[in-house]
Amino acid sequence: MIVTTNVNKRKANNELEEEAIKVAKYFNCQYIDRGRLTVKELIGKFGECIIIYKQKTVYINKNFEELYFHLDTAMLRIKNKCVPLLKIIEGREQSILDMTMGLARDSITLSYFGHKVEALEDNKIIHYIVSNGLKKFDSGKSDINEAMRRIKTYNINSLDFLKKQESKSIDYIYLDPMFIYKIKDSSNISIFDSLACQDSINDDLMNEMTRVAKKKIILKAHKLDPIFEKYNFNIIERVGAKFFYGYIGL
């Protein structure tokens, strides 16, 4: 993988080039001045790349699929105030650990409605693209921008993170692992799928979540996922929905 800018060195300002050099260092790969190379030529030569634009950062894989930060359904959820997840959370300004950040749509929604959100993402590329977007993306609405900026993110596996936390230190733990039954509902899904951590829930994770959470563990999963029954989640059924929320009260 290489990192470059959206225009060549001659046209890029110093800031853009410095940012690209910084990102290349972070990913332990090379920064290159793209000269006259098109994206097709860059991918042909280097396999995959990260392109730094003034307003956004884009990861492109060998199939020319792109991953970049966008608000996707978060904006819709906020606008409609129709967020089943919020109904499971009692009280205001709760501390919430989102163990599976992904594109951060749930984290943004929870933060927007006043909760204190920390979000974990195992994959380094997803984490970089999304945390950078949370810091810099301009939604055009100051309250949504503020909600994004408030989220604290970590590039870490959630089980490793939990093991370092004190008992009963977080009000709610939320997780939305990759579906066993895939739902194709996002333009980013196939590149996202190929990068995302596919960890499933096991006894070790359940024990750590039960130790660290004060109030509830909340799970979003496909309605047919046997995990709800295996660990005795209270299921919130939703007519017509492909996925359900479940929770364990502590």
Ligand SMILES: C[S@@+](CC[C@H](N)C(=O)[O-])C[C@H]1O[C@@H](n2cnc3c(N)ncnc32)[C@H](O)[C@@H]1O
């Ligand atoms: C289904 S997506 C989550 C989508 C997210 N709720 C949203 O609103 O955009 C799952 C994400 O969690 C990450 N993930 C899965 N298991 C993880 C783990 N054990 N630790 C940290 N991240 C994990 C995956 O890499 C993926 O990005």
